[in-house]
Amino acid sequence: MLKIRNLSHFYQEKQVFSISNWEIHKGENWLILGKSGSGKSTLLHILAGLLSPTQGQIFFQDTEFTQLKGEKLDLFRAQNIGFVFQKSHLVQTLSVLDNLLLVPFLAKEKSNKEKAENLLSKLNVLHKKKDLPKNLSQGEQQRISIARALMLSPKLILADEPTASLDDENAQEVIALFKQVSQELNATLLIATHDQRIKNQFSNIFQM
């Protein structure tokens, strides 16, 4: 479902990375491993359409993703890709539930309060739905970002260092959650990390 051809990216005339050929099939779980500065975040941003690659092509199912621009790209990402940042980027003036409901509104999809509550419940944070993000712990905020990424049942889930700021127990739990929800959605999961703790949980590893 995701084909990468001759993809390379330069930052200030220095090559960040280069990938000649990489094919990812539907429903697969991948771990992108690499040291800091190896370009794994950059790759993830390019896969999410947040950044244009210097060269190369990405096909998302039948769509040549690298050809999309501006609003079309923003909308395509919103409707097909769930992205979880290392930090939980939430709108601070909106409640947890409203942060989730913002997703279908901005992606021009139908509002679905029931789904938002189901996701919060699955991630054990339903009791926080009326709270503002600033009143939540870091772990809770991370769960809200995961719930938000899943609001529109994405075909591709991308996560950038989702466990970096979590302790061992929470890290294992979050990875388990990612695997569980991607399986339920039959979605493809890509996690970029330098966190060796979670290495064993993935059979597909892409080393950068």
Next chain:
Amino acid sequence: MNLLKISIKYIQQKWLGTSLNVLLLGLGLGLIVITLLVFKQIEQNFYRNTQNIDMVIGAEGSPLQLVLSSIYHIDVPTGNISLSEAEKITQNKLFVKKAIPISLGDNFRGFRIVGTTLAYPENYQAKLQAGVWWQKEMEAVLGAEVAKAENLKIGDTFFGGHGTQNDNNEDLLHKDKPYKVVGIMQKTNTVLDRLVLTSLESVWHIHEHQDHEHHHEEGENHDHNHDHEEDDKEITALLITFGSPMAAINLPRQVDALDNMQSAVPMAEVARMLTILGIGADALKALGYVLLAVAMLGVFIGIYNALQERRYDLALMRFLGASKAQLFGLIILEGFLITFLGTAFGLSVGHFGLELLAQSFTQNLYFELKGLLWVQEELWLIAFVFLLSVIISTILALQVYKIDVIKTLQ
């Protein structure tokens, strides 16, 4: 979820910054509204009181003083003129449609007593709320504010005091000649509300007597009988309504040919005075606009700062697939909400503030000032403020498109 909800939540959460912007905008707007209202009302009052009075004939002196004293009852009269002399001019019915004599000289606790004919209240379409119009000497009809302020009813009596101003001197009261209240007028929103009306004869009657006393005191040898001759009756002024446009040219010429008499055109005098005052009004308005400019600058800075702070949220929303239209709408809406709150606050401050001010010193004014009154210029003011807000928001919204999502989020 909609844009309005996002905006309102944002304003609620950032209430301190929002209220400062609203306060700044509101105060500037309020000041302009007060200036507008006060000057509009001064203008209206001056013109309302001149209704149908095209010219005033009175004793020589300043024409402005003559107009102020005989129409607005503000300044002291210029003196008296002979009724018979004045009537010679007004006998020409082609030129003079109406000639109302008024005789001043006394006051009742600061409210002027005006000796006149029934044509005077009729000129202002005054109606009675109680009692009847005067018929005999020493019968008085009170203006609505006089009756309210002094708490007088039909049948009550009071003494006039000598002079057109109240100087609280018991000796100056005409204690031997009490007035009797026979009627109370309805409110007319003209100068009539603050006057006591009576017949010309009442005023003459009191002052004949007064003249006697004065003459005795001065010990002068004077022909008392002369005072009682009809020929020598004096009035303070004659209020003229023209019968034809030609009168505007001919009457003043005739009046000026007579000794000790002058004519004054109220509209001309009022216009002259308002021009002088107008400088002050313009300066105050200019100050208001400067304040408004500062207020709008405050709003600009406020929205701009909020936007800088919101760069993150806006980047986040773009990451979540927000279209440019949605982001643009959000910024415009937030600017609009702040402007709306500021305008509502400013209008309240202006109108209720002026009403409170007016209520606290209505006694000292020669007309009633109102705060709860709408003038058309306010519509332009509001339209202007909203236009400015849209322009500011547009400038800021254009900046949102330049946001680099990834850089802003990291």
